[in-house]
Amino acid sequence: MTITSAPPAAPHHILPTRLALLPQGTGLHRIDGAWWPRTRHLADELPPLLDALAPRWGRITRVTVDNTMWRTGPHRLVLGRRVIHISRSIGMGHHHSVCLLTLGTGRCDLLVIAPDTPPDQAEHTLTAASRVDGGTGAQPRPAGYGPHPLPT
Template identity: 85%
Template sequence: MTITSAPAATARPVLPTRLALLPQGTGLHRIDGAWWPRTRHLADELPPLLDTLAPRWGRITRVTVDNAMWHTGPNRLVLGRRVIHISRSVGMGHHRSVCLLALGTGRCDLRVIAPDTPPDQAEHIMSAASRADGGTGAPAGPAGYGPHRLPT
């Protein structure tokens, strides 16, 4: 078992999280938005994402990622007094996505855009992911990966 503690916030400047979310109150969706991390190092990328999502999703305690998208890393991440459990999926259920679970709030599923994606292509994907009229927020989904409600 590997445990990693996130570096202190003052260790290096934190760049803004590249994230696009569906508007709140838009009903049931399979995918809630898109995230464009800067690297394939989950232990570095996850803390700023969780901080950005905290006002909307609360205390996220469990994360499932597509193992093929990330370098080898920890299965737990300690952020202050909070432990984030990380599962790595090798099946189709989490292909190019991240599933974040928050007790009492629900789940947030984000499409993950590879860090080396050209900016114009990534911005197009992020724009589509944040539209309630289609994009990647389609309500239908594979079995076991059903729609869920955004927090209001």
């Protein structure tokens, strides 16, 4: 088992996280938004994503990614006193997605745009994923898919 402690902010962490989310209060969706990481190194990319999602999703404790998108990396990431468990899957449903879980809030599913995607295409996908009126995220979750709110 590999454990990685995230180093202090690397130079690319100074840049804003390329993230677009559906507006809050729009109901449950298959995809809650899109994320465009700068590299395929999950241990480098995850800390700024978690920071960007914290105001809305709280303390994320578990992340599931599809192995085909990311280079080999840790199964746990230590951020200060916080431990993030990382599950890797082959064919978890969509090769370009990430599922983030937080206790008490539920889950956030993001479409992951490959780092080498041309900027115009990536920007279009980010915009579409954050639109309620027909964008990528506007498809309601089917029954039994695993709604965001966790049972209390």
